[in-house]
Amino acid sequence: MLIQGKPSTTIWPDPDGEGVFILDQTRLPHVVAPVLLRDLGDAAKAIKDMWVRGAPLIGVTAAYGVALAMRQEAADAFLHRAVEVLRATRPTAVNLNWALARMLAFLGQMPEELRRDAALVMAKKMAADDIACNEAIGEHGLALIRAAREKRGGAPVRILTHCNAGWLATVDWGTATAPIYKAQAAGVDLHVFVDETRPRNQGASLTAFELGQQNVPHTLIVDNAGGHLMQQGEVDLVIVGADRIAANGDACNKIGTYLKALAAKDCGVPFYVAAPVSTFDFSLTEGRLIPIEERAQEEVTYISGAAANGEVVTVLLAPKTTPARNPGFDVTPARLVSGIVTEKGVFAADKEALAALNSAK
Structure with missing residues (x-):
């Protein structure tokens, strides 16, 4: 959709590879402020403090949160810790657990050295799937x-x-x-x-x-x-x-x-x-x-x-x-x-x- 006449989304990877951008929705409508999430802690704070909100966006942000965590460390223990940290942020929206379970199942079956790149690919796919899904809801x-x-x-x-x-x-x-x-x-x-x-x-x-x-x-x-x-x-x-x-x-x-x-x-x-x-x-x-x-x-x-x-x-x-x-x-x-x-x-x-x-x- 549009912000100031320009097509926009609520979350997108930083082109420079530094992390993931979101819109800080706690500052809307008075200030349009993109925020760069650099690590797991940033992603968890963005969800918990409602910088992002809405069940589908919470799920996609959590997926990107796992991808950011895999940039820090790709070991099994850290993967599971990242999932638990993100799961604890908001208890009601089921899309959060759905997205985390999907990321855990996807990453858990591959070697640790592949997880960094694969996690980002999967998070991007989940974002694209969300767009297609919502457009289909619109048609119905x-x-x-x-x-x-x-x-x-x-x-x-x-x-x-x-x-x-x-x-x-x-x-x-x-x-x-x-x-x-x-x-x-x-x-x-x-x-x-x-x-x-x-x-x-x-x-x-x-x-x-x-x-x-x-x-x-x-x-x-x-x-x-x-x-x-x-x-x-x-x-x-x-x-x-x-x-x-x-x-x-x-x-x-x-x-x-x-x-x-x-x-x-x-x-x-x-x-x-x-x-x-x-x-x-x-x-x-x-x-x-x-x-x-x-x-x-x-x-x-x-x-x-x-x-x-x-x-x-x-x-x-x-x-x-x-x-x-x-x-x-x-x-x-x-x-x-x-x-x-x-x-x-x-x-x-x-x-x-x-x-x-x-x-x-």
């Missing part, structure tokens, strides 16, 4: 947007998103936004309502940023406005991403997604989850088994933004002595999900349909 989701346009008699399709499941959460295209970008390219008129997504405001800072860069019509709304807009008939469909999906179709996504799904169900608005097959955790029978990350309370009690002079500052919102809880995710039951959009097609959110997807992958 485009059909849903076209159907909504027909129902609207050709009027612009109004889509609600939550958090950021855009290209900034992947290598390119995004998951929930890929159908939007495909629709834009196909000449389908649409308008996106962007949830701010407290407490880290990924909707306000990231989704709004990338939609603006791509010239997609959009409006930022506070988190609690979505249900009202649905009641007023101003939303035609909801598309969100996911960090982990259980075998029965329960979908874990950024905190607040469950409330949007409840409102959509009550208002008769289709609610779709867009995610690659790698986001499914078929070892979990239902969503209540998904580990939910509890993040620092300061994310709730403080907020960052640009001051009038352009300086990015952090300010306290709550009384200093007020404690806060900060669960990062919630689980939307499969009964509230109209369908799951994957690179393989759109599937019903039930264990029978998803079992067929699992057997075919």
